[in-house]
Amino acid sequence: MSQTSDTPELHIVGGGMAGSEAAWQAAQMGVPVVIHEMRPKVETFAHKTGDLAEMVCSNSFRSDDDEQNAVGLLHWEMRQAGGLIMEMADTHSLPAGGALAVDRDAFSAGVTERLRAHPLVRVVDDEVTALPDDGHWIFATGPLTSAGLGQAIAEETGKDALAFFDAIAPxxxxxxxxxxxxxxxxxxxxxxxxxxxxxxxxxxxxxxxxxxxxxxxxxxxxxxxxxxxxxxxxxxxxxxxxxxxxxxxxxxxxxxxxxxxxxxxxxxxxxxxxxxxxxxxxxxxxxxxxxxxxxxxxxxxxxxxxxxxxxxxxxxxxxGGIHRNTFLNSPTLLDNQMRLRSRPHIRFAGQITGVEGYVESSAMGLLAGRMAANQILGRDLPPPPPETAMGALIHHITGGADAKTFQPMNVNFGLFPPLDGVRGGRKGRKERYKGYTDRAKELWVDWLAGASATPETV
Structure with missing residues (x-):
């Protein structure tokens, strides 16, 4: 880990799954990080503690099958990238068949302990209610973004670009x-x-x-x-x-x-x-x-x-479902570096970008943290190939989805480019999914190796 005293700080708003992962990735690259977390000073109806990465809806990371399941592949990619969320999930896992489930309290406590102990991470208990004019920022405030910040984002992006009540069709x-x-x-x-x-x-x-x-x-x-x-x-x-x-x-x-x-x-x-x-x-x-x-x-x-x-x-x-949510119309508002087009010093990550699920949110935090850190260090980091799980997600939210009907999405093989010479049909699905994951793993390893900066072990 190398870092000079004049390296600019990266500010991350929100200490959930995405914010925690983004902070870890950037700090591991030698970039000083400030996490702004409004809890416990400002409470939400869902959260119960002031810990980082608190799981509020479930203790499941869903399937851990990295050969036949898209979310399992996402687990694999995050592990390969040295992800803190997956490390803590594995450390505090519970028996759950082929799924990955965790001890919720131990998991959150573990993430909090690792980040607070990191020499380049500072956690500040405050609420950010405005979009900053300069600096390096990642907003990872999730579906329960506070009213004040939600209003500031709506004023910047246009009220039609930010949904506060989410109607989802299957x-x-x-x-x-x-x-x-x-x-x-x-x-x-x-x-x-x-x-x-x-x-x-x-x-x-x-x-x-x-x-x-x-x-x-x-x-x-x-x-x-x-x-x-x-x-x-x-x-x-x-x-x-x-x-x-x-x-x-x-x-x-x-x-x-x-x-x-x-x-x-x-x-x-x-x-x-x-x-x-x-x-x-x-x-x-x-x-x-x-x-x-x-x-x-x-x-x-x-x-x-x-x-x-x-x-x-x-x-x-x-x-389908109907529930309170806050998410950007990312295909119109974010570039492929997850930057707000109107204010490119600000990135968004996690559920607010239009992904669903703990793992998907963490994955977008991982990418945002790496992209922001590389920019601060004067390097270019292209998005991962769309054939990878993370690449498929970021491609979907930043341009692959129809902006007119954009709704939050879990990772799934329907987001991946088809395999060459292979078409759909129920027959051969197992082989097709294995083809997706084999292709993704090879490309993900190549992308990690070719990235201009990768996390070091602390």
């Missing part, structure tokens, strides 16, 4: 859909090109299928709002259950309206209702169910949505 893998039932068509064949005219996938329903679907929807178990959240909805993102409660035909005149569509498989059969899916990424590997934001519990969602014709075998990259 996302399915394209290769799990039955295209013998589903057809591609935009309503009224709108669009100047054939691609635009076939921008949507359509799932037809008969009257009986629609009635059964409404019955299942109304009977499904719903998630209640947590303390500190509001149950008010925006008119443009009503949960489908709320619409169905207003009348059995409401959905058929809303997101399930059949007008302007002709079933390519059965042109003479007019559907009673149609569910549309819209491409969710540039690769065309993921599709979201249009207008299907929901507060059904996850198990209920899977059961209800698999009633949709053509989706009987659907695999979900993300299930």
């Amino acid at each position: 996302i399915v893998y394209a290769d799990s859909l039955d295209m013998d039932v589903i057809w591609a068509q935009s309503r009224y064949d709108k669009g100047e090109t054939e691609e635009e005219q076939k921008a949507y996938l359509n799932c037809p329903m008969t009257k009986q299928q629609y009635e059964d679907f409404i019955d299942a929807l109304l009977a499904a178990e719903k998630t209640e709002f947590h303390e500190g959240e509001t149950a008010g909805y925006f008119d443009g993102c009503l949960p489908i259950e709320v619409m169905a409660e207003r009348g059995r035909e409401t959905l058929r005149f809303g997101p399930m309206k059949p007008i302007g569509l002709t079933n390519a498989h059965k042109p003479d059969d007019k559907p009673y209702a149609v569910i549309q899916l819209r491409r969710d990424n540039a690769l065309g590997t993921l599709y979201n169910i249009v207008g299907f934001q929901t507060k059904m519990k996850y198990g209920a969602q899977t059961e209800v949505f698999k009633r949709i014709p053509g989706m009987e075998n659907a695999r979900f990259a993300r299930l």
Whole structure:
């Protein structure tokens, strides 16, 4: 570890998963770090302690399979990069089958101890409520960004670029859909090109299928709002259950309206209702169910949505939900160095960038910390290849996703560029996933080796 007395400080706002990892990576490179954490002086309804990297929703890092699972691959990449979050997760792991679960309190205490003991890390208990005009900054304040800071970010980026209440529709893998039932068509064949005219996938329903679907929807178990959240909805993102409660035909005149569509498989059969899916990424590997934001519990969602014709075998990259959240429309606001385009001395990391999950947040902190440290040290660090798990995530949030429909996302193989000569389909999925991970590991090792600065062991 080398550092001179005149090396500028890196300020990190937020001591959660992303902020802690960013601080560790930068400090390991010899850059002095100041972590600004408002807790315990300013409390949130979710956090219980003043420790860094406190886990508030779960103690699981999900699957640790680095050959068949995208999040397991992300674990592997973070370990290879000397990540503090993964080191502490491994140290304080609990038996959980093929998943990685941790002792929550011990994990957070371990991260806090390591960072507070680091000679280049200083933790300040204060609340940052404004965007600074100069210096080197990373904002990693997560989904519970304070009201004051949220207002400052909204004023800088525009109120439409920052969401405080998040309506999420489910996302399915394209290769799990039955295209013998589903057809591609935009309503009224709108669009100047054939691609635009076939921008949507359509799932037809008969009257009986629609009635059964409404019955299942109304009977499904719903998630209640947590303390500190509001149950008010925006008119443009009503949960489908709320619409169905207003009348059995409401959905058929809303997101399930059949007008302007002709079933390519059965042109003479007019559907009673149609569910549309819209491409969710540039690769065309993921599709979201249009207008299907929901507060059904996850198990209920899977059961209800698999009633949709053509989706009987659907695999979900993300299930739907409605909850309080704060995230940037990153594809329009951040460059590929995770810098705010309007203020390039400020980077964002973690859930506020539009990733979901502890591991994904930590990974974005790892990249932001390395990128910021390299810039401070006068070096260039390109983003990792999009074929890697971290590269796929940063590519998605900084340009790969559709800015108009951008919503937070977990890492999944649908974000990865397809393997050469390999197409989807349920057959051969195991080999395909192994191909993704083998390719990613080779490229990740090369990227780490070629990076102009890598963390040293303290």
